[in-house]
Amino acid sequence: MKLIITKNYEELSKKAADEMADIIKSNPKAILGLATGGSPMGMYKELIKMNKEGKVDFSNVTTVNLDEYIGLSGDHPQSYRYFMNENLFNHINIDKTNTYVPNGLAKNIEEECKEYDARITELGGTDVQLLGIGNNGHIAFNEPDNELLSGTHLTKLTEDTIKANARFFESIDEVPTQALTMGLGGIMRSKKIIVIASGESKAEAVKAMVSGKISTNMPASMLQMHRNVTVIVDEAAAKLL
Ligand code: PGA
Numbered sequence: 001m002k003l004i005i006t007k008n009y010e011e012l013s014k015k016a017a018d019e020m021a022d023i024i025k026s027n028p029k030a031i032l033g034l035a036t037g038g039s040p041m042g043m044y045k046e047l048i049k050m051n052k053e054g055k056v057d058f059s060n061v062t063t064v065n066l067d068e069y070i071g072l073s074g075d076h077p078q079s080y081r082y083f084m085n086e087n088l089f090n091h092i093n094i095d096k097t098n099t100y101v102p103n104g105l106a107k108n109i110e111e112e113c114k115e116y117d118a119r120i121t122e123l124g125g126t127d128v129q130l131l132g133i134g135n136n137g138h139i140a141f142n143e144p145d146n147e148l149l150s151g152t153h154l155t156k157l158t159e160d161t162i163k164a165n166a167r168f169f170e171s172i173d174e175v176p177t178q179a180l181t182m183g184l185g186g187i188m189r190s191k192k193i194i195v196i197a198s199g200e201s202k203a204e205a206v207k208a209m210v211s212g213k214i215s216t217n218m219p220a221s222m223l224q225m226h227r228n229v230t231v232i233v234d235e236a237a238a239k240l241l
Helices: 009-026 041-052 080-087 109-122 159-168 184-188 200-211 219-225
Strands: 002-006 031-034 062-065 067-069 128-131 153-156 178-181 193-197 229-234
Touching (some): 009 031, 009 041, 009 128, 193 200, 193 219
Parallel strands (some): 128 193, 193 229
Antiparallel strands (some): 067 178
């Protein structure tokens, strides 16, 4: 794992945006695996700025997101489709038909998962997968467990995750309890992985990801087995390294 420690969140966001922009510059048709949450918001702002300044062109880029809440439609303000539109897609020159987020309203969940994986395979896999990390070590919605799944699947969110995500909702009761998530196989098959984490609350998980024992109870530790991972963390998140 390549480790980059930045002074603060702003520097982290710039660094991550530069990494992403370099991938697009070297391959204008890049397939980007994207993530939602607090961690990538600054990076997305930087990418929007770069796009407006003509420094990075998204017109031939395709994106594949990691996850989506069950039961929320794409126009629900807390859905991950809505998040991506608001925080990135609406502000850059991307063709939205080339942006994929699992459908949290799919009638046939099993079919939706299969199609999502088939689409990623058809695209030739992701060139880069961006990841945040949960306080509990989850990546996407692959929660700590005795076993992890490879393909895209339906998952139940842990209490920790529901609590952590309640900050985006009016009350904790509104946080969906289930989600569709890309599995470990989908993530690990990406050619490159970039993990970003900011703040002291992530320090334990970051330490376990970088140097802990590999365990399904710490999903991020699986990333130690990938050959091209860049971890970008600010000083607070790197505190225990
Ligand atoms: P965050 O979430 O970026 O909102 O901290 C990360 C995650 O839960 O994977």
